Every structure is written in structure tokens, then in C-alpha cells.
Amino acid sequence: MFRRSERACQAARQVQVRVDGVTMSVPDTLSVAAAVLQVHGWQGYRRHHDGSSRAPLCLMGVCHECLITIDGQPNRQGCLVPVAEGMHIERQGGERHD
Numbered sequence: 001m002f003r004r005s006e007r008a009c010q011a012a013r014q015v016q017v018r019v020d021g022v023t024m025s026v027p028d029t030l031s032v033a034a035a036v037l038q039v040h041g042w043q044g045y046r047r048h049h050d051g052s053s054r055a056p057l058c059l060m061g062v063c064h065e066c067l068i069t070i071d072g073q074p075n076r077q078g079c080l081v082p083v084a085e086g087m088h089i090e091r092q093g094g095e096r097h098d
């Protein structure tokens with residue numbers, strides 16, 4: 001299981017992002033996936049279209065289990081995108097994004 005590096009978080013600058021409309025402060029060293037996991041945990045990351053819980057697995061761009069909407073653009077790989085000041089993040093709930 002992944003663990004957050006406390007040392008890395010202490011050295012980081014905090015940025016404000018909005019996750020599902022809620023403003024939160026996170027270290028700028030986190031990826032979008034890591035930030036959402038920090039707040040919602042793996043069971044709250046997103047829902048597959050069959051209703052099952054989905055969560056980031058590899059955190060390195062291979063599995064595509066981290067798909068998320070970033071600044072209005074769906075199906076972004078959250079593990080590959082660093083958080084940025086003012087970013088809008090929306091968890092995907094199983095709806096199709098063709």
C-alpha cells in the first residue's frame with residue numbers, strides 16, 4: 001500500500017484546489033490522484049459504470065484506474081498530473097466520457 005512521505009509534504013508549498021466543489025489545501029508535490037486519495041481514500045476515488053469502486057493502482061501511468069476530470073477535461077490520468085493552484089478536480093462516477 002502507498003504511504004505519504006511526511007518529509008516531502010513538510011518541504012512542499014501548499015496550493016488551493018477544488019475537489020468536487022470543496023476547496024482544500026494540499027502540498028504542491030502531490031499528483032491529482034494522491035491529493036484525492038488523501039481526502040477520500042481509495043474507496044472514494046471514483047465509481048466504475050457497474051457501480052464498483054475504482055482507485056489508482058500503479059501511480060505511474062500504466063493502469064488507467066485513476067481517470068478523473070481536471071479543469072473540465074474528463075478521463076485525465078490523475079497520477080500523471082501535479083496539482084496546481086486553482087485547479088478544479090471532479091471525481092468521475094461511472095458516467096461515460098467518450
Ligand code: FES
Pocket residue numbers: 033055056057058059060061062063064065066077078079080
Ligand atoms: S494510477 Fe495507474 S495510470 Fe494512474
